[in-house]
Each structure stands twice: as structure tokens, then as C-alpha cells.
Amino acid sequence: MLNRRPLLAAVLAVAMSLSTGAAARAAEAKVAVAANFTEPAKAIAARFEAATGHKLVLSFGSSGQFYTQIANGAPYDAFLSADSERPAKAEADGLAVPGTRFTYAVGRLVLFSKTPGLVDAKGTVLAKGGFDKLAIADPKAAPYGQAAVETLTKLRLYEPLKPKIVTGASITQAYQYVQTGAAELGFVALSQVIDEKGGSRWLVPAADHSAIDQQAVLLKTGADNEAAKAFLKFLNGKEARAIIKRYGYEVR
Secondary structure, three states: OOOOHHHHHHHHHHHHHHHHHHHHHOOEEEEEEEHHHHHHHHHHHHHHHHHHOOEEEEEEEOHHHHHHHHHOOOOOOEEEOOOOHHHHHHHHOOOEOOOOOEEEEEEOEEEEEOOOOOOOOOOOHHHHOOOOOEEEEOOOOOHHHHHHHHHHHHOOOHHHHHHHEEEEOOHHHHHHHHHHOOOOEEEEEHHHHOOOOOOEEEEOOHHHOOOEEEEEEEEHHHOOOHHHHHHHHHHOOHHHHHHHHHOOOEOO
């Protein structure tokens, strides 16, 4: 009778070898992501993991807080900021790999309320009043908060509205203030309300504030991380860019 054991052992050895090779090729990367980009980042990460076998651990928060953490040694492999200044600073300070920085999205600012009709199509509610609280993200830590301050300043309303402003640590918290009714309206990212049903909004003209160029960069801690490098390449590719545009961002 034919002894099949040697053949079976060989098949198992090949299978184990292939499995080990795949495991060796797969890697894990820790990515710091600006809060406004939460939902598109999750969607892109899912596509990336399915396509490559790599694993991503995403953390969400304000760009300013992330930069402080990175400067203090936080082990992130890549940084997706809500601005261009912090990735450029990371590069200048020797925290990022030179030549890896690029703009992955251009954000849009929206004045939003859950109350239908409260925010008109031109944002004149800001001057008319009729509300007690206006939510913005911390302008020192979040580029969307800075854009909100610039917009109010251009409209000559920043000083008059200061007593009504409630500040969130990130754009996510500013949005939560509006969602929970802690503020009747607030400046948020278009991506946060693009699928929101009802309510009222004003898409702030891009000329009313500095461009929200959101840049990504590979950090020195991730210089040899294959998953981090592959993810940034994927982020700049056709599939990811389609998702980014789907959430209301512009791409370059």
C-alpha cells in the first residue's frame, strides 16, 4: 500500500512555509489621524488592510496634541495632520522622514446647526444672533478651529461673539457640542456632516480663511515599517482619493 505520509508532510511543510512568509510580510503601523478625518480614515484603512494584509492602529485627536506627543516620543509610525505646518515642523525638527510629506486632502469648514432654518445659506445668523452658544475647535491645537477664528475675524464678529464661543479640544468635540445641544451651532468639518440629514448649514467660502491643506508624513519611528510606508502610498492612490472626495474634501 502506498505510504502517503511523506507526501502529506511535504504538503504541510509548504503550507506552513507560505503561511510564515505571509506573516513575515504583514506588518502593523500606528497612525495618528486628525479628528476631522475619522470616518474616511476608517474606510480607507479597511480597504488597505483587505488589499495588503497589513494592520493599522488608528488614533484620532487634534493635530496639535498629536504633535506634542510625537515630539515627546510617542511611537506613531505615520502622522495625518489637519494642516501642513505640523508635518513640515516634524520634518524640520528631525521627527519625520524627509521627502515623505504630501497633501492628502483639502478640508472645508461648515457652520452647522441641528435646528432647521437656524443657519442660513450665507451665514448671516452669526451677525443677527438668536443663539446662546457657538462651538469651535481649539484654534491653538486644531486647524479647523483656527479657520473658524479667521472666518469670524474677517466678518468682524470674533470679538462680539467671544462670550458665546465654547471651545472643544478637537473638531470632534466641537461637533459633539452641536449634536448634544450644548451649542446651538458650531463650525465643524464638512466631512462630519456630509451625510447628516436635516439641520441647517453654511459652507464657508474657502477664501474666508487660510487653506486647510491636510498633510501626511512618515515619522522617523516608522522609517522601516513596511505597513506605514505602504499605507501612505495607498492614501495617495486612486481608491483612497475617491473615498476622500466622497467625504467632501478636495484632493490635489
